[in-house]
Amino acid sequence: MPHTPYPFADRTLPNYVDGAFVAAGDTFPLIDPVTGRKIAGVAAADRALVDAAVAAARRALTGPWGRMALADRVALLGRIADAIEARFDDFVAAEIADTGKSLLQATRVDIPRGAANFRAFAALAQARSTQCFESDTPDGLGAINYSIAKPLGVVAVVSPWNLPLLLLTWKVAPALSCGNTIVAKPSEETPSTATLLAEVMHEVGVPEGVFNLIHGFGAGSAGEWLVSHADVDAITFTGESATGTAIMRAAAEGVKPISFELGGKNAAIIFEDADFEAAIAGTMRSVFSNCGQVCLCSERVYVARPIFDRFVAELATRARALKLGDPYAGADMGPLISAAHREKVLGYYRLAVEEGATIVTGGGVPDLVGDLAGGSFVEPTILTGLADDARCVREEIFGPVCHIAPFDSEEEVIARANDTRYGLAAALWTSDVKRAHRVARQMDVGIVWVNEWFLRDLRTPFGGTKLSGIGREGGEHSLAFYSEPMNICIKL
Numbered sequence: 303m304p305h306t307p308y309p310f311a312d313r314t315l316p317n318y319v320d321g322a323f324v325a326a327g328d329t330f331p332l333i334d335p336v337t338g339r340k341i342a343g344v345a346a347a348d349r350a351l352v353d354a355a356v357a358a359a360r361r362a363l364t365g366p367w368g369r370m371a372l373a374d375r376v377a378l379l380g381r382i383a384d385a386i387e388a389r390f391d392d393f394v395a396a397e398i399a400d401t402g403k404s405l406l407q408a409t410r411v412d413i414p415r416g417a418a419n420f421r422a423f424a425a426l427a428q429a430r431s432t433q434c435f436e437s438d439t440p441d442g443l444g445a446i447n448y449s450i451a452k453p454l455g456v457v458a459v460v461s462p463w464n465l466p467l468l469l470l471t472w473k474v475a476p477a478l479s480c481g482n483t484i485v486a487k488p489s490e491e492t493p494s495t496a497t498l499l500a501e502v503m504h505e506v507g508v509p510e511g512v513f514n515l516i517h518g519f520g521a522g523s524a525g526e527w528l529v530s531h532a533d534v535d536a537i538t539f540t541g542e543s544a545t546g547t548a549i550m551r552a553a554a555e556g557v558k559p560i561s562f563e564l565g566g567k568n569a570a571i572i573f574e575d576a577d578f579e580a581a582i583a584g585t586m587r588s589v590f591s592n593c594g595q596v597c598l599c600s601e602r603v604y605v606a607r608p609i610f611d612r613f614v615a616e617l618a619t620r621a622r623a624l625k626l627g628d629p630y631a632g633a634d635m636g637p638l639i640s641a642a643h644r645e646k647v648l649g650y651y652r653l654a655v656e657e658g659a660t661i662v663t664g665g666g667v668p669d670l671v672g673d674l675a676g677g678s679f680v681e682p683t684i685l686t687g688l689a690d691d692a693r694c695v696r697e698e699i700f701g702p703v704c705h706i707a708p709f710d711s712e713e714e715v716i717a718r719a720n721d722t723r724y725g726l727a728a729a730l731w732t733s734d735v736k737r738a739h740r741v742a743r744q745m746d747v748g749i750v751w752v753n754e755w756f757l758r759d760l761r762t763p764f765g766g767t768k769l770s771g772i773g774r775e776g777g778e779h780s781l782a783f784y785s786e787p788m789n790i791c792i793k794l
């Protein structure tokens with residue numbers, strides 16, 4: 303179907319430093335995962351450019367941005383949201399070119415959240431209050447203690463390839479709303495909407511140095527130089543737990559605040575009294591959305607034994623009906639992000655068989671022809687029959703796959719669902735309101751959905767426990783992370 307062309311076709315995506323687009327130096331290829339073809343080149347920031355970006359961000363803290371009134375900062379965030387919406391089709395085309403995600407996912411979730419994140423944190427910053435205490439003193443004259451929120455300073459933002467614009471702006475919006483400046487490093491797989499965001503910032507007049515964008519990939523590149531940079535004040539990262547560990551080591555040197563949203567091996571629990579159709583539809587979304595490449599996806603599904611066979615059969619029927627292919631030809635599900643990630647997921651499909659799984663559906667590569675034959679597609683896959691200690695049940699796969707197991711009691715399924723080193727999210731399906739509250743509270747995760755999945759109120763605490771991360775984003779939790787509170791005591 304006709305659609306907006308990819309904005310950077312056959313060009314070099316530039317870095318954005320101190321208000322200028324910089325495309326000099328080495329480049330690396332940008333691959334469209336639908337076809338496996340190179341669609342552009344990406345300018346890799348060298349260490350000098352990373353230094354320049356951090357220095358520009360430092361300078362901007364004491365320039366017009368640092369002196370800007372809150373109302374003007376809030377208005378600027380609103381203009382960024384307006385500009386994203388004005389270029390909505392460009393952002394959709396860019397996000398799909400980088401990821402191959404479905405038109406529905408890009409137009410209903412990813413790009414709308416880009417604007418929504420800026421609007422949410424403009425409103426939260428505007429409404430923010432601080433604390434004040436009237437204090438008694440021995441002389442009886444009293445004192446006033448009040449607190450103010452100051453920016454952290456220069457914030458390093460390292461964002462992932464699965465929800466590129468959503469997750470980049472989920473950090474950039476609150477960081478800016480609190481008066482910080484930013485050096486952002488998007489995933490090498492998905493530089494396009496981040497580069498469009500830099501164009502938007504430039505267009506709406508965000509002062510130079512406030513938002514900087516650097517590209518790079520692999521070890522010994524921009525991302526590593528950024529998170530270990532001595533003049534960065536804080537680091538926020540969403541991505542794999544192993545990368546989080548490496549970033550934490552780099553942050554330790556300067557004792558820097560870190561905000562991490564990492565991996566998951568999330569459970570979906572379907573009780574016998576669940577609304578069956580809602581549970582099936584909701585679990586289709588929580589397993590296969592974005593080709594299973596969402597940290598909140600359900601890779602472990604537990605179904606009450608009396609409805610187990612019916613649930614497995616129905617989910618498999620619907621999984622087989624998913625249309626894979628070109629996002630612009632109405633595909634329900636696109637490819638994985640890259641050939642390398644496809645190899646990782648296919649490795650788990652093979653491992654599942656070795657571990658004794660029954661492959662209810664999928665387990666391989668779809669038979670796609672023409673341009674799509676070069677894409678990183680895998681079949682939506684449903685496994686059963688694995689033991690709870692199987693690697694496919696314990697390790698994050700990050701693909702369109704789940705393992706479904708029966709359970710017999712509430713206590714049993716809670717214990718099994720919590721038996722993981724991760725602790726991000728859970729989805730519970732039940733019609734019993736008491737059970738919903740009782741079971742939700744016992745889940746060792748940061749986020750529980752009941753009879754829903756990925757319904758998002760941006761004011762709620764968002765993040766995970768254990769290997770799934772450190773801290774919470776969302777609402778006042780983001781404002782708290784991106785601020786340094788200061789208490790001032792006035793003797794009366």
Ligand SMILES: O=C(O)C(=O)/C=C/C=C/O
Pocket residue numbers: 464465469472595596597598758764
């Ligand atoms: O919806 C959000 O705000 C969010 O952070 C989603 C994260 C998904 C990670 O894969």
